[in-house]
Amino acid sequence: MxxxxxxxxxxxxxxxxxxxxxxxxxxxxxxxxxxxxxxxxxxxxxxxxxxxxxxxxxxxxxxxxxxxxxxxxxxxxxxxxxxxxxxxxxxRPGTEPGEIRSVAWLKLAFCDLAEPAAITQLAAEQVELHKDRIACRHPVKDHASQLALELDRAALRFWTSLAQRTAL
Amino acid sequence: MxxxxxxxxxxxxxxxxxxxxxxxxxxxxxxxxxxxxxxxxxxxxxxxxxxxxxxxxxxxxxxxxxxxxxxxxxxxxxxxxxxxxxxxxxxRPGTEPGEIRSVAWLKLAFCDLAEPAAITQLAAEQVELHKDRIACRHPVKDHASQLALELDRAALRFWTSLAQRTAL
DNA sequence: ACCGTCATGTAATCGGTTACATGATTCT
DNA sequence: AGAATCATGTAACCGATTACATGACGGT
Incomplete structure (x- = not known):
């Protein structure tokens, strides 16, 4: 032992x-x-x-x-x-903050260094990506995938709106 | 060079x-x-x-x-x-999926192995955690923190609802 | 019998984490 | 002057990623 x-x-x-x-x-x-x-x-x-x-x-x-x-x-x-x-x-009580490990999010943080077209492109990609993930998980069975779904939905809303705003 | x-x-x-x-x-x-x-x-x-x-x-x-x-x-x-x-x-176009690096989320995925009290406790902690993060970031300046805020809000909604449902 | 994919690992490398160390400033 | 904190790194270790290797199984 x-x-x-x-x-x-x-x-x-x-x-x-x-x-x-x-x-x-x-x-x-x-x-x-x-x-x-x-x-x-x-x-x-x-x-x-x-x-x-x-x-x-x-x-x-x-x-x-x-x-x-x-x-x-x-x-x-x-x-x-x-x-x-x-x-x-x-x-065990845990207070680890929870991270956002998304390259797309990082790029967003530096989008002032990029050409405006790049951010529109990025947003469009992310919209597709989150749509796919949401689609291929229905229906939801457990709590964990429920949370994942909600996060994907929130992200989808954000990127959709951003795509619209920057496409002008 | x-x-x-x-x-x-x-x-x-x-x-x-x-x-x-x-x-x-x-x-x-x-x-x-x-x-x-x-x-x-x-x-x-x-x-x-x-x-x-x-x-x-x-x-x-x-x-x-x-x-x-x-x-x-x-x-x-x-x-x-x-x-x-x-x-x-x-x-550069990037299709990396974006991850959820949250220990709380992992625990949620295994909550069938835990006592029911543990999940209520977990939810309560997460509610506090996300509330704090939301509070200490107002007002939002750039796109990146806007997205972070939306994700925190979605998570807060989820954990709040879960806390209520499991507290019964 | 052969070929492709499934299944099961090992090895090398590299990035990330933790711990340590030390000199410079600032505060009292 | 001494303590506390800021600032600047180095070193050792460990987990994760990538690449490699190989035997079993299923289909044709």
Whole structure:
């Protein structure tokens, strides 16, 4: 039991949480599932899934079994300690501010350095992008995608209005 | 002229853009200015400002002068190549999706693994957080903070409603 | 039998974070 | 003069990204 309680990253909690939800799985299955859900808004490259799963196992939060035949893949499931860590995280008060990781938003912050046409172009792109994301997510099932939807809608309103104002 | 045109990161463009806006400055001044503006939504630790400024200079996008007295600080200004790189970036079409880097949102995605009280607590925290951010930014000057404001407002609406629904 | 895609990883690199260190100013 | 804070960096570490590699499986 090498339960070194190093503080986990948010990404690690995602992996832990996904495995908790899926039961007994492999990093590959996590990857597939991520693509369908939070992966669109919080991407995790698959190389990280393998690395993080390994670390979580070393810390005793996951239990891993290596197949000996066929694909020789490694399946994981969460331990009691893992479940405890997850629920501690979920109920821990957190005041991290929440960021806007959008290149389009950055460009907007520097639009005084650009030609006016560039901003119109940017706005038009963003309108399409948010429309697509809104369209391909109906209907909404859980709270998380509900919030994502609301944010996409707000962004769509903004960029639409900006596109109109700058097109004049 | 070692203009190796390696592709820059978004963060590097922020540094380049800030120096372009500020004229002749130091990384420290950039840090101060960042705290007032995009830094709230796209944080950059000050160690990166020094590292990136150095790299941008090596690539010929910045010109740097080292003071020899007093604070011995290094001041930078953008070169013509730098200005060109910036405006190329600003007008380059980009379809990067834009992410939601919010731990609260992640927790929401796993709230089926948590006790019901935790989600109410989470919502209450987020309501306060977004209220604060909205309050401390009035009035809004530029497009970028306008968008940030709209996103904060949408999030506030969502968390408020969620807090009410789960408090029952 | 072969080819393409699915599945499962490892390795190298690089950007970002945290911690440390130190000299300059300013305040009392 | 001494303390506190401002200002300016460097160094070590670690997580994330990109690239590479390869074996299994399914279809034709």
């Amino acid at each position: 090498t339960s070194g309680t190093r503080e986990l990253t948010a990404t690690a909690y995602v992996v832990l949480g996904m495995i908790a939800q899926l039961g007994v799985t492999t990093p590959y299955a996590v990857k597939r599932e991520l693509r369908r859900s939070i992966g669109q808004y919080w991407p995790i490259p698959h190389a990280q899934l393998y690395a993080i799963s390994g670390q979580l196992q070393e810390q005793g939060l996951l239990e891993g079994v290596q197949e000996t035949s066929g694909r020789r893949r490694k399946t994981y499931r969460v331990t009691e300690a893992g479940r405890a860590a997850l629920s501690e995280w979920l109920s | 070692t203009s190796g045109t390696r592709e820059l990161t978004a963060t590097a463009y922020v540094v380049l853009g800030m120096i372009a806006q500020l004229g002749v400055t130091t990384p420290y001044a950039v840090k101060r200015e960042l705290r007032r503006s995009i830094g709230q939504y796209w944080p950059i630790p000050h160690a990166q400002l020094y590292a990136i400024s150095g790299q941008l200079q090596e690539q010929g996008l910045l010109e740097g002068v080292q003071e020899t007295s007093g604070r011995r600080r290094k001041t930078y200004r953008v070169t013509e190549a730098g200005r060109a790189a910036l405006s190329e970036w600003l007008s």
